[in-house]
Amino acid sequence: MSKIIDGLYYSESHEYVRVEGNVGFIGITDYAQHALGNVVYVDMPEVDDEVSAGEEFGAVESVKAASDLISPVSGVVLEVNEALEDEPGLINKDAFENWIIKVELSDKGELDDLMDAGGYKAMLGE
Amino acid sequence: MADIKQTCLHSHHVSLGALMSPFGGFDMPIQYAGIVEEHNAVRNAVGVFDVSHMGEVRITGPQAERFVNHIFTNDVSTLETGKILYGMMLYPDGGTVDDLLVYKMGENDFFLVINAANIDKDVAWINEHAEGYDVSVAHQSDYYGQLAVQGPESEATLRDVLHIDAADLVFYTFKCVECGGEQVIVSRTGYTGEDGFEIYASHAVIVAMWEALIAAGVQPCGLGCRDTLRFEVGLPLYGDELSAEISPVMATLSMFVKLDKEEFIGKDACAQQKAEGSAKKLVGLELKDKAIPRHGYEVLQGDKVVGYVTTGYRGISVDKSLAMALVDREAGALDNELSVRIRKKVFPAVVVKKRFYKKSYKK
Numbered sequence: 001m002s003k004i005i006d007g008l009y010y011s012e013s014h015e016y017v018r019v020e021g022n023v024g025f026i027g028i029t030d031y032a033q034h035a036l037g038n039v040v041y042v043d044m045p046e047v048d049d050e051v052s053a054g055e056e057f058g059a060v061e062s063v064k065a066a067s068d069l070i071s072p073v074s075g076v077v078l079e080v081n082e083a084l085e086d087e088p089g090l091i092n093k094d095a096f097e098n099w100i101i102k103v104e105l106s107d108k109g110e111l112d113d114l115m116d117a118g119g120y121k122a123m124l125g126e
Numbered sequence: 127m128a129d130i131k132q133t134c135l136h137s138h139h140v141s142l143g144a145l146m147s148p149f150g151g152f153d154m155p156i157q158y159a160g161i162v163e164e165h166n167a168v169r170n171a172v173g174v175f176d177v178s179h180m181g182e183v184r185i186t187g188p189q190a191e192r193f194v195n196h197i198f199t200n201d202v203s204t205l206e207t208g209k210i211l212y213g214m215m216l217y218p219d220g221g222t223v224d225d226l227l228v229y230k231m232g233e234n235d236f237f238l239v240i241n242a243a244n245i246d247k248d249v250a251w252i253n254e255h256a257e258g259y260d261v262s263v264a265h266q267s268d269y270y271g272q273l274a275v276q277g278p279e280s281e282a283t284l285r286d287v288l289h290i291d292a293a294d295l296v297f298y299t300f301k302c303v304e305c306g307g308e309q310v311i312v313s314r315t316g317y318t319g320e321d322g323f324e325i326y327a328s329h330a331v332i333v334a335m336w337e338a339l340i341a342a343g344v345q346p347c348g349l350g351c352r353d354t355l356r357f358e359v360g361l362p363l364y365g366d367e368l369s370a371e372i373s374p375v376m377a378t379l380s381m382f383v384k385l386d387k388e389e390f391i392g393k394d395a396c397a398q399q400k401a402e403g404s405a406k407k408l409v410g411l412e413l414k415d416k417a418i419p420r421h422g423y424e425v426l427q428g429d430k431v432v433g434y435v436t437t438g439y440r441g442i443s444v445d446k447s448l449a450m451a452l453v454d455r456e457a458g459a460l461d462n463e464l465s466v467r468i469r470k471k472v473f474p475a476v477v478v479k480k481r482f483y484k485k486s487y488k489k
Contacts, residue, residue, distance in 0.1 A: 038161060041417065041440055056469075061418050063354060063442070
């Protein structure tokens with residue numbers, strides 16, 4: 001059974017957003033990191049790039065395959081998690097602690113389209 | 127599509143919690159502990175793979191040697207009993223039907239090991255071309271299970287766990303030994319670049335051996351690391367580096383194509399490609415960036431697409447982003463600077479030798 005944290009927003013494609021004020025920390029869920037296996041590369045956008053809800057903004061790669069990252073929200077990239085450049089496996093250690101990008105949210109209303117912890121848990125059937 | 131098949135060890139994989147996925151028509155284990163851990167077990171110690179999905183064909187009869195030499199690119203006429211050759215079966219245009227191992231069991235007696243995904247095609251091909259030859263073709267894939275025990279500790283593992291003394295075998299030789307009341311085939315072969323063995327036996331014996339190896343603490347290994355291991359040492363996988371469109375000459379495997387043989391299917395096409403240079407060539411690529419090239423990604427020279435990636439990984443034993451790629455011959459010169467399109471970006475790559483990691487065989 002994978003870890004799910006209360007208070008976060010979840011997408012059907014297994015990304016999460018942790019919201020602090022107007023800033024969203026986006027990463028992949030514990031379920032997703034487990035399904036991928038050893039993460040060996042994270043393809044991240046650059047600071048100031050725009051991301052859009054429902055659109056690809058990078059990829060997480062396991063040994064075996066590349067998996068697109070789909071942004072759950074729209075906004076401008078404030079920061080990328082540079083620690084993942086040298087140690088992508090941090091995502092396997094703690095996917096919620098090791099967010100991938102930090103975004104200035106352009107429309108907090110989009111959060112309503114995402115699931116809460118209970119909804120995500122139900123989707124996973126756990 | 128036919129129903130997906132299972133090997134004799136299927137329930138063992140499931141009970142070990144393996145991630146299962148279809149491969150070559152079989153539901154196969156991709157990983158147990160994780161690809162990296164399993165890969166490192168084989169490079170540094172020992173691991174066991176269920177490769178019972180592989181196919182087996184026995185060819186016997188007065189004209190068996192002549193027939194095998196007709197359908198096979200390597201030359202079995204000088205092969206001694208107890209030795210093995212790698213090579214291909216080809217279409218007349220030089221495209222590859224399959225790559226395979228041929229074991230010489232005795233005079234006019236050969237054991238062919240073929241790829242799972244190609245079993246039906248190969249058996250049909252062999253039977254079709256056997257017409258007019260005094261040979262008997264026995265398809266034995268349903269009888270044989272197969273294990274691959276691979277890694278520097280594999281000889282000791284065979285001795286201590288399976289009670290098989292294989293110290294006398296050198297690379298690409300085999301012997302038949304008595305095991306569980308039957309004759310099993312043990313060869314010093316593999317698909318990992320490490321020392322190791324492959325064992326062919328009935329399902330009951332294969333299951334008993336697997337259980338003994340797992341109980342002794344040998345790491346079970348899935349097809350995930352089988353692919354990363356073979357990739358790092360530049361071994362081809364049918365479907366990626368060899369296919370109906372990719373000849374062994376293009377794949378730079380000409381050393382397994384004996385053009386001095388009197389005849390074999392595909393000889394003229396290979397001779398022509400060798401003489402004139404094939405249009406495409408398989409090369410190694412090393413990226414400067416950490417981005418990972420994957421099967422099918424475009425390879426460019428300047429703005430021009432000159433080929434595609436056949437297999438790519440972030441190496442496990444070699445900490446680099448690497449690929450094998452089929453490119454236009456002129457673009458494939460060693461040290462040539464190319465690039466690979468990975469999603470929206472283009473990353474520089476340099477042409478290198480396909481042996482990304484050094485093999486450790488017992489010669």
